[in-house]
Amino acid sequence: MTTTDRSRRASVLPDFIDTHVIVLFFAAVAVFAALGFARPDIFLSAQNLQSMLLQISVIGLLSLAVALTLLTGGIDLSINAVANLASIVAASFLSASVGSNLGLPPELLAVFALVVGLVVGLLCGLFNGFLIAVLGYSPILATLGTMTLFIGFGTVITGGSTLFGIASLANIGRGAFLGIPFPAIVFVLIALGLAAMLHGRRLGFNLYLYGANPTAARYSGINTRKLLLIVYAISGALSGLAGIVNLSVTNSANVDFGSSYVLLAILVSVLGGISPLGGVGKILGVIFSVIILQLLSTGLNLILQASGSNFLRDFAWGLTLILVLAIGRVQFGSLQKLFSRHSGTVEKGEANGKG
Template sequence: MDRATDNARLRLLLLRNAPLALFLLVIAVFGTLSDRFLDPQNFTNILIQSSHVAILGIGMTFVLLTAGIDLSVGTVMYLAVALLGIHMAGLPPLLAVPAMAAVGVLFGLLNAFFIVRLRVAAFIVTLATLFVGRGLALWITNTRMVFYQDQVLSLARAEFLGVPWAIWIFAAVFAAAWVTLNHTPFGRQVYAVGANPEAAAKAGINVPLVLTAVYAISGACAGVAGFVSVTQVGAAASSFAVEKEFAAVAAAVLGGVSLFGGRGGVAGTVFGAVLIQTVQNGLVIVNADPYIYPLVTSSIIFLAVFVDSQRSRILERIGRRRIRIEERTV
């Protein structure tokens, strides 16, 4: 290996660990500014607050791994919450979660129909369904607030084995997604499709089925995220979960999932979601001007995308086909 490649590898290593360094930096900065920030209870809060974005991001990770994107997830959260809140208000929480996931799956299948069958770009399809879905939800709710009953709200405070329910759901979704991606044929095929769809088809993988499944999974996660989120706020206004798709993509990319497909995993996404929430939590604790929240958050998102593009560029440079001059360059 020549020196240029060594350099590239070093930079790649730095870029790969940039999010972790950022996380430690964030903790150090806010920890110095406020004693409350380092309180263990605050970390539990961060986990609870980040759970819905993390769940969204986990679903998004499946889609991103196939080099797709799902912009409709925020809408799905609202749609599921609106449908359940108005038409099935009495449903016990144990059934509400699967019901909302089912709403998400249906929505995801709709996306997949356009993307896989009609071959419309995922970006366009999900951008359209983002507006269509929200319009539908506004029509269902007559743009009024949707209130949830106490049995749902009480979940926000309830704990199981000393751990809040939101964290349990978060953990369950994460575990299921992690096992699926790493230990099932389907999961590995998701990676294969993302890396090289043509080769995947040649290897006998049912590429359309894999693609359909990832959008269904993303929808399901959005439904569950809607439930987790509504238990925390108790009601859903018409702006519920607006722009959550960006938070989900940002969490995934910050955690090392490539927008170009095939690279990354759900553990990284969860890390990314927690990092973003940590920053927001810290800003609240140090009483920062609320108007700078979006500035800080968007800077982090920008950073995430920038790091991803740098990483891909360097990977490409290392992997570029070289004409071999016999053994000399090896």
């Protein structure tokens, strides 16, 4: 098969889909069918399905935030701290507004809370981007430091206690359209919009190029500082939105919520085909990956519901992440060897041609 034949066959798939995404899709269908067959009375109940969709929306938004930064070859470890801080500030705003008797409609207060959460997330993301893009800090060290900083801010605001929202915001979070919870619809729309942006706009091209080869991106004239600021700002906004979604679903906010969500978001991203080295991966893969992990989580819950222990679940997530990283390393190593072999062949051919 010639190179032209291979490229022609590859072009059958849209740019935002690859074979990994297709494999994940069928894997999600298989896991869903297996659990539905094993425990149809519990797993296929409307209550369980809606509960899964609500959990997918929060984890999914955080996973998108991580995936974007991984595509640049960086990472954002502060996503959960940003989400909690956004929900805490929004809940504080709601409490102050209700207590001050401003007379604003509850629905309008809910919209203001959403805006406040997004602004908090955006500012946190811009701060991360400033540390990384402008000051040149390592992404893992910068976001590890800001994670602690944001947790500290949240603790000061709450005093270590739990804050609560208002009924109108909870009604939105628990509302549904045709049986599908609003938060799940929001997640899908944002994920699809993000996929379209990355695979049909200049920003996406620049992001993938920078993730694959930062030096080449700089020499091609890309403003890499601006690019990183935008990426981490979007990551922060997505994290802030995840915090507001969680506030609307649980009607509460505290600094300790979702302590394992950073690990889960990284696991979702890597399992979805996002390379930790940057420059490789599809957003649709993240969508199917979060669905698969939520299905597996529900399956583990069905197994462990008698014991009520979370140890095996956390152990399974950690083990799964290690296995996924190991498989990805082997695959990347094979691709690297293949590339080196072809590069060597080309260099020899050029040398022979010159001779």
